[in-house]
Amino acid sequence: MVSVAEANAAADPTADGPADAGEATLGASYTETSEILMPTDTNNLGRALGGRMLHWMDICAAIASRRFSGGLTVTAAMEGVEFLAPIEQGEIVTLSGYVFATGRTSMDVKVTVTAERPAADERRETTTSFFTFVAVDGSHGTRPVPDLACASGHQHALRERALEQRREHHKRTG
DSSP states (O other): OOOHHHHTOOOOTTSOOOSSOOEEEHHHHOEEEEEEOOGGGBOTTSBBOHHHHHHHHHHHHHHHHHHHHTSOEEEEEEEEEEEOSOOBTTOEEEEEEEEEEEOSSEEEEEEEEEEEEGGGTEEEEEEEEEEEEEEBOTTSOBOOOOEEEOOSHHHHHHHHHHHHHHHHHHHHHO
């Protein structure tokens, strides 16, 4: 779990971002949110709608990218969506995301979805994906993003795992 200080390291999310992007940590981007899977979020089998999961994942990734860059961002790509297990109506859905790589104006964000049944003490990973976001200024032009720093061994391990998972996905999909 990331400390409140690390999680709140971002500037005003509506700001254009700094002129000199500097450096930000993986922890500054870490985002986690939870929902209860309700009937309106399910298909005719009582399981999570894939489109609803993609929507929630895009929002989680957008928040992570905005926290990291200190301003507005837009989705540029989504890749490697893997639905690993179904999510049943009534389960707690938790999405977590963080920036694991950067370019000059872009950020790669990994999002993982887990499902939980607290009464049964069960928690399982259900979906993963990789997003690319581009930082934009108030005129909707691109702006630089900070360099990625991993402030701890845990952050470094998260980054390395995301990079390896994305490489594995690319090998499988060509």
